[in-house]
Amino acid sequence: MRALVIEDDVDLQGQIRDQLRAEGFAVDATGDGEEGLFFAEEYSIDVAIIDLGLPGKNGMEIIREARAAGRDFPILILTARTRWQDKVEGLEAGADDYVVKPFQPEELMARVQALVRRSRGWSKPVLEVGDISLDTAGQEVRVAGAPVSLTAYEFRVLQQLMLRAGDVVSKTELYEHIYEEDDERDSNVIEVFIRRLRTKLDPNGDRQPIETLRGRGYRLLRPETS
Known part of the structure; x- marks a missing residue:
């Protein structure tokens, strides 16, 4: 499986990339919103993990534009925002799930794996x-x-x-x-x-x-x- 990580915190991006690779994913990663949207629209992605606060183009814009382009892979939002309105806005933009920072790596991986399985019609790990x-x-x-x-x-x-x-x-x-x-x-x-x-x-x-x-x-x- 192939995952896309769009996160501008270099350390966090590296941690997520390493965790995904340990779970058997091929990973494309970037901290730039414009480049992230290019990856989302052009690459064969099984799941995307997208931070909302990004330089160049924010996560909400990436999600909306990727969905408008017909990209239907599951998307998980990373956000430091705790307002429920922000979470609802992300889901309405086209995201499938979200994780609030800081988070446990095990929770992130479990949610990612579940999104991929459900997108292919599987319910169990x-x-x-x-x-x-x-x-x-x-x-x-x-x-x-x-x-x-x-x-x-x-x-x-x-x-x-x-x-x-x-x-x-x-x-x-x-x-x-x-x-x-x-x-x-x-x-x-x-x-x-x-x-x-x-x-x-x-x-x-x-x-x-x-x-x-x-x-x-x-x-x-x-x-x-x-």
């Missing part, structure tokens, strides 16, 4: 498709109850496929949702990750949970479609 389960909080994967060891990028690819189980996910979408903007990208790396996932999730080759649709992408099959 453990995603289950057939006998494959993925714990978004603990970053653990199990097949038929047995733990499976994945690299960070393998985990990100599987999480994208599970969040959209039954749908075709293109190679381009996978690239955009697992990499940060400055990462170097090998044109064949997605195929490598898919091949590794197939080996780890289905070592005997008798279940074949990941389907390749030539020229379109990949699909994690739900039991009823397999």
Whole structure:
């Protein structure tokens, strides 16, 4: 998954970025409102964390303009304002949730993960498709109850496929949702990750949970479609 952080407090921005990366997110971060709006409108974002008080363009403007541009990813507001009217204004502008500063890192991460899950139609932190389960909080994967060891990028690819189980996910979408903007990208790396996932999730080759649709992408099959 890919998160956008727009926060002008350098220390806080770094803390949030590190926490998100520890949770398996690719992260794009900026402290400038204008640049943040560009990221929000141009990048493939799964969730955005936006401070309200920003230089260049404030958080409320970013939210309104991103929504007007058709960007529908979940948005969590960071605010030092305690007036309930400010919170209501943020939600009415298009935000989905808010956290008041100072906050506990665990609360922020729990809210972010919940927003991403709900935006994809999942209500629980453990995603289950057939006998494959993925714990978004603990970053653990199990097949038929047995733990499976994945690299960070393998985990990100599987999480994208599970969040959209039954749908075709293109190679381009996978690239955009697992990499940060400055990462170097090998044109064949997605195929490598898919091949590794197939080996780890289905070592005997008798279940074949990941389907390749030539020229379109990949699909994690739900039991009823397999």
